Amino acid sequence: MSYIKETIDELKRTSPAQTEFYQAVEDVLESIEPLLEERPLYRKQRIIERLVEPERQIMFRVPWMDDNGDIQVNKGYRIEFNSALGPYKGGLRFHPSVNAGIIKFLGFEQIFKNALTGLAIGGGKGGANFDPKGKSDAEIMRFCQSFMSELYRHIGANTDVPAGDIGVGGREIGFLFGQYKKLANRFDGVLTGKSLLFGGSQVRKEATGYGAVYFAKYMLEGKSESLEGKTCLVSGSGNVTIYAMEKLYELGAKPVACSDSSGTLYHAKGIDLDLVKDLKEHRHERLKAYLDTHSDAEYTARDDYPSDGHTIWRYKADLAFPCATQNELTEKDAEALLSNGCIGVIEGANMPSTQAAVDLFIAEKLAYGPGKAANAGGVATSQIEMAQNAGMEHWPFEKVDARLQEIMHSIYTNAKTTAEEFGEPDNLVLGANIAGFRRVADAMIQQGVV
Known part of the structure; x- marks a missing residue:
């Protein structure tokens, strides 16, 4: 064994x-096996345990x-x-x-x-x-x-x-x-995500969604592709989804679908983001109310979803951004995305794809941004808020956004170069897991058995 x-x-x-x-x-342990073989000290120090x-x-x-x-x-x-x-x-x-x-x-x-x-x-x-x-x-x-x-x-x-x-x-x-x-x-600064009135940071609300799109941008550029003109499926309708769609529009892409706990909305012309913001941030209504304004949109109730997955992943699009919750994208969903010509999946939520779906993405060499890399923008900006609180400072939106872009580019580069180091340049799961594990493990070793 x-x-x-x-x-x-x-x-x-x-x-x-x-x-x-x-x-x-x-997910983490199985992908770091090559590193454990290279550095037996990790096993000797019982880092995994x-x-x-x-x-x-x-x-x-x-x-x-x-x-x-x-x-x-x-x-x-x-x-x-x-x-x-x-x-x-x-x-x-x-x-x-x-x-x-x-x-x-x-x-x-x-x-x-x-x-x-x-x-x-x-x-x-x-x-x-x-x-x-x-x-x-x-x-x-x-x-x-x-x-x-x-x-x-x-x-x-x-x-x-x-x-x-x-x-x-x-x-x-x-x-x-x-x-x-x-x-x-x-x-x-004991909590982050605070109001700007008492120690909050600019961009914190937008950070996870923006960060996922920035990661997608860098990942596509690494494959000589661009976000410009791409159609996108973005699950969820909370902060992550809303601001991912906002940044997609800013960078020339077109989100055509989103969802909430009651169902999925599809609008081939492109999601009316102002209306979704109003429904979710102000009126606190279900996405079905979108049809009152746009009769040409489609809505599928959760009870009518396929038994083996989620309706949102069955539409044709170039990119998929699962931004709702864990295990929302199944193996059958992954197969549907691939058969419909999807070229990239970028995770805005934590572990939104099942392991079988992830295995398929890796096997097909899809442009796949795992959540621990692609959705790190939120926690990165939280740390920026902590830094501002510690220094009793308040940075402008542009400065925080520029720092967020730097961090997301660094995360992509680190995952990519680590994957290349271990002979799998298209496997950012392996790259992200090894890069993150190595940094934590080395710090633990230097701090002794604590």
Whole structure:
């Protein structure tokens, strides 16, 4: 039995029923085998066994009162996974699907994503099985205050700096920051994604979507291609999707489809981005309402999706940007994309493609940007916010955007040159995983057995 299989089997034994976590671990460990053969010191130092175990796991109850005066109880999590490169950094997710395995998968991915940025940030993640949808602002405030009443003991500007994720936007970050400030009696950069009124950064809202498109631009240029004139499928309809579509339009591409939890919207003329922004950021409506303005668009309800995948990936397009959630793009979806002439898949979400889909992309030498590389723009800009907070500065939009582009170009270049170093120049999964792992592993070795 191989060393990596033994490690994964032991992980499944000691951390049962955490499927997404196993998937994330296998993705990394199986692709770094060439590096382990080259550097036996990593095995001698038990780097893999140390990496797959979080430095700290915090689980707590979150009691709160709804608008009817009834007490509700949720589960809260913070996984402080690895601090070899800097303070733990990673978002908070509020969604009914959240459990310990989901948070561990996200935290593990965050280690390598953060390492790829080249910045001084470690990996962490957190959240709760709380659903903000349908809740009043007062209910969300009370939940956030209860959540932070426990979390504040474990975080700090130089210790652990959470940000937003699914279900945690500017409203939630504001409530969380206000409670932290009250409890800790400090005004510091303990959360990122804050309002520009109190320490937030320009471009933070746009960063993950913009960053994914910048990564696509550099990756296509490496293949003597361009974004100009390309049609694009972009799943989701949150911040990542909206600002990916915005940047695609700016760079001459045309997004023709997006989605939400109720269904998929397709508009061959190009998505009316102003309308989608209005529906999602202001009116908080489903995408189906788009048809009230554009009768020539198509809408497919979730109940009518194919049993083996997602409707959005069955349309013909040049590029696909999965920006919604994990495992949303299946092997059958991948086959449909390839048969329809898709030349590139760029992941704006965390682990949105199943392993079978990824294997197919690699085998077909598709221009494939894995999430830990392509969607690192959000956490990179979070670190830029941390730097501004530490220096009591506020950078203009253009300066932050230029720095974001530099970081995304560096991530692409690092993944590409590492893939070339190991003889697979088209395999950015291998390149990104090895580059991120090597940086973290070398830091761990230098810091001793801790």
